[in-house]
Amino acid sequence: MRGAVLYAPGDVRFEERDAPKIIEPTDAIIRMSATCVCGSDLWSYRGINPVTEPAPMGHEYCGIVEEVGRAVTSIKPGRFVIGSFFASDNTCPNCRAGYQSSCQHKEFVGGAQAGRLRVPLADGTLVATPDVPADDLIPSLLTLSDVMGTGWFAADAANVKPGMTVAVVGDGAVGLLGVLSAKRMGAERIIAMSRHESRQKLAREFGATDLVTERGDEGVARIKELTKGIGADAVLECVGTQESMMQAIRSTRPGGSVGYVGVPHGVELNGEELFFAHVRLHGGPAPVRRFLPELIDLVLSGKINPGKVFDLTLSLDQVAEGYRAMDERRAIKTLLRP
Numbered sequence: 001m002r003g004a005v006l007y008a009p010g011d012v013r014f015e016e017r018d019a020p021k022i023i024e025p026t027d028a029i030i031r032m033s034a035t036c037v038c039g040s041d042l043w044s045y046r047g048i049n050p051v052t053e054p055a056p057m058g059h060e061y062c063g064i065v066e067e068v069g070r071a072v073t074s075i076k077p078g079r080f081v082i083g084s085f086f087a088s089d090n091t092c093p094n095c096r097a098g099y100q101s102s103c104q105h106k107e108f109v110g111g112a113q114a115g116r117l118r119v120p121l122a123d124g125t126l127v128a129t130p131d132v133p134a135d136d137l138i139p140s141l142l143t144l145s146d147v148m149g150t151g152w153f154a155a156d157a158a159n160v161k162p163g164m165t166v167a168v169v170g171d172g173a174v175g176l177l178g179v180l181s182a183k184r185m186g187a188e189r190i191i192a193m194s195r196h197e198s199r200q201k202l203a204r205e206f207g208a209t210d211l212v213t214e215r216g217d218e219g220v221a222r223i224k225e226l227t228k229g230i231g232a233d234a235v236l237e238c239v240g241t242q243e244s245m246m247q248a249i250r251s252t253r254p255g256g257s258v259g260y261v262g263v264p265h266g267v268e269l270n271g272e273e274l275f276f277a278h279v280r281l282h283g284g285p286a287p288v289r290r291f292l293p294e295l296i297d298l299v300l301s302g303k304i305n306p307g308k309v310f311d312l313t314l315s316l317d318q319v320a321e322g323y324r325a326m327d328e329r330r331a332i333k334t335l336l337r338p
């Protein structure tokens with residue numbers, strides 16, 4: 001089997017790897033229908049996260065179950081399934097509370113940019129669709145594995161409710177799908193912060209009503225201007241830098257909420273500023289598994305089309321070009337088909 005392996009910053013190779021095997025009786029092996037490159041893969045690709053040894057890449061996946069371990073009861077070979085980038089048992093107290101990405105038995109699912117993948121805790125992790133879906137639905141279903149689930153969690157964590165004014169910091173795939181999520185949850189006004197034309201266009205399509213091109217304190221000032229000096233009811237932070245986090249907190253009205261899903265890199269918060277801001281913060285690695293059944297229904301019934309974030313489709317063996325295009329911001333997100 002061939003798959004993507006990162007050797008050093010900027011050096012992704014598509015090469016022969018050992019085919020995955022059932023190791024634990026709770027495992028499943030799936031044959032990939034589609035996978036993709038994640039914004040978070042770029043942290044390693046750019047050398048911001050150190051690369052110490054060759055690493056199999058990719059954690060977003062959907063496909064057909066080929067084989068299951070003897071303890072797997074609900075997931076059957078031949079079914080089309082989607083799972084989260086964190087495997088979870090879906091039975092422990094944290095899972096039952098809806099925080100499967102903090103499962104007591106969580107395991108990161110890596111190496112998905114390949115023809116086949118081993119998924120641990122298959123019964124808890126994977127959700128099957130009623131039938132094998134039509135090919136044109138696969139990009140949207142794939143987004144539920146991470147990027148759409150993460151945008152949805154940002155809106156959920158920011159407590160978005162009908163009629164609210166929502167601001168979204170970050171115009172990557174997660175931010176754009178945060179716009180779509182806020183719209184679906186009934187936000188009346190959605191302010192997308194973006195300075196790139198193609199991304200602004202997609203933000204509008206997903207439901208953005210206003211666009212703000214300024215960043216940092218100027219961005220905050222624009223949000224205040226647009227909200228009669230008060231700030232947004234809910235702000236989705238989808239970047240993970242010091243600037244974006246402060247922009248999110250300072251754009252929120254007193255009593256409002258920030259949902260933050262950008263993996264923080266060097267973010268430090270000032271306790272005194274937070275205290276006087278009167279803002280709620282909630283975020284973390286998205287418990288994608290919680291949202292899978294609902295989001296699968298929304299995709300299958302045609303109510304949402306999050307697969308539009310893929311503006312580049314390549315065959316899996318062109319994965320290196322997929323990384324380059326995203327690194328150079330020529331593509332929002334790269335879809336890979338085996």
Ligand SMILES: [Zn+2]
Nearest residue numbers: 038040060146
């Ligand atoms: Zn991801």
Ligand SMILES: [Zn+2]
Nearest residue numbers: 092095103104
């Ligand atoms: Zn659990």
